[in-house]
Amino acid sequence: MSHPSDRLFAQPLEQVPDFVFNEDVVRVFPDMIKRSVPGYPTIVENIGVLGARFAQPHSVLYDLGASLGAVTQSLRRHVRADGCRVMAVDNSAAMVERCRQYLNAQDSMFQELLPVQVLEADILALSLEPASFVAMNFTLQFIAPDERLDLLARIRQALLPGGALVLSEKLRFDDAQTHDLLNELHLDFKRANGYSELEIAQKRSAIEHVMKPDTLETHEQRLRAAGFSKVVPWFQCLNFASLIALP
Ligand SMILES: C[S@@+](CC[C@H](N)C(=O)[O-])C[C@H]1O[C@@H](n2cnc3c(N)ncnc32)[C@H](O)[C@@H]1O
Numbered sequence: 020m021s022h023p024s025d026r027l028f029a030q031p032l033e034q035v036p037d038f039v040f041n042e043d044v045v046r047v048f049p050d051m052i053k054r055s056v057p058g059y060p061t062i063v064e065n066i067g068v069l070g071a072r073f074a075q076p077h078s079v080l081y082d083l084g085a086s087l088g089a090v091t092q093s094l095r096r097h098v099r100a101d102g103c104r105v106m107a108v109d110n111s112a113a114m115v116e117r118c119r120q121y122l123n124a125q126d127s128m129f130q131e132l133l134p135v136q137v138l139e140a141d142i143l144a145l146s147l148e149p150a151s152f153v154a155m156n157f158t159l160q161f162i163a164p165d166e167r168l169d170l171l172a173r174i175r176q177a178l179l180p181g182g183a184l185v186l187s188e189k190l191r192f193d194d195a196q197t198h199d200l201l202n203e204l205h206l207d208f209k210r211a212n213g214y215s216e217l218e219i220a221q222k223r224s225a226i227e228h229v230m231k232p233d234t235l236e237t238h239e240q241r242l243r244a245a246g247f248s249k250v251v252p253w254f255q256c257l258n259f260a261s262l263i264a265l266p
């Protein structure tokens with residue numbers, strides 16, 4: 020399947036609307052996220068590797084905020100435990116439709132993949148089945164800050180003993196010098212990937228009100244408050260990080 024390049028913010032917009040995961044975004048999403056999130060391909064591939072370590076036979080693996088199912092596909096490449104199934108959940112109808120197409124394409128290319136169910140649902144309203152592995156790859160940052168603790172507590176409750184949550188997020192930093200340096204380097208990453216100053220500025224306005232990053236300390240404290248006993252950062256590239264949280 021062809022992946023057109025992201026030119027969504029290339030022309031000057033009179034008013035930049037808030038970012039939404041609509042059909043326009045879906046069309047360019049694989050290109051957009053790869054050129055915007057440093058380390059994204061490494062994170063996605065290794066969530067499959069982490070999933071293989073934590074997956075228990077005959078259990079559910081969740082991909083919450085699955086978008087086009089990149090993490091789900093990685094789990095299906097790596098997890099070999101018997102009788103597991105993946106639940107990929109997203110509340111964007113456009114994402115879910117395209118995600119199903121991509122997973123069907125994966126099914127037609129490989130045999131004996133884990134069964135997967137793609138659900139169009141709000142993860143805040145979802146009743147979670149007992150699960151051995153939950154991935155939230157750059158999803159929590161789009162959830163309203165006052166809903167985050169409750170969501171993580173429900174995930175913690177759903178996790179089987181020996182399971183794990185993997186949480187990837189853009190970070191902000193309390194120390195202004197650190198924050199500014201890593202943000203500037205992130206902008207350099209976008210420039211190096213071909214984004215213009217206009218594209219960078221307009222994308223920044225678009226996500227300003229809808230994506231609210233936390234500090235690493237806030238994540239660690241909130242995960243503990245949600246009932247997780249151990250938080251292990253396993254990846255960081257510039258201001259993007261991924262954590263393993265153990266029940
Ligand atoms: C940055 S994308 C996630 C990228 C994806 N996990 C990956 O690895 O390619 C965030 C996704 O979260 C979804 N999302 C945001 N809020 C949600 C909610 N309340 N319930 C379900 N999905 C949500 C969005 O529709 C979007 O597809």
Ligand SMILES: O=C(O)C(=O)C[C@]1(C(=O)O)C=C[C@@H](O)C=C1
Nearest residue numbers: 051052055056157189222226230
């Ligand atoms: O922080 C930015 O500038 C981004 O573009 C990040 C980010 C993300 O982290 O999800 C925001 C929206 C798109 O989904 C792709 C990337």
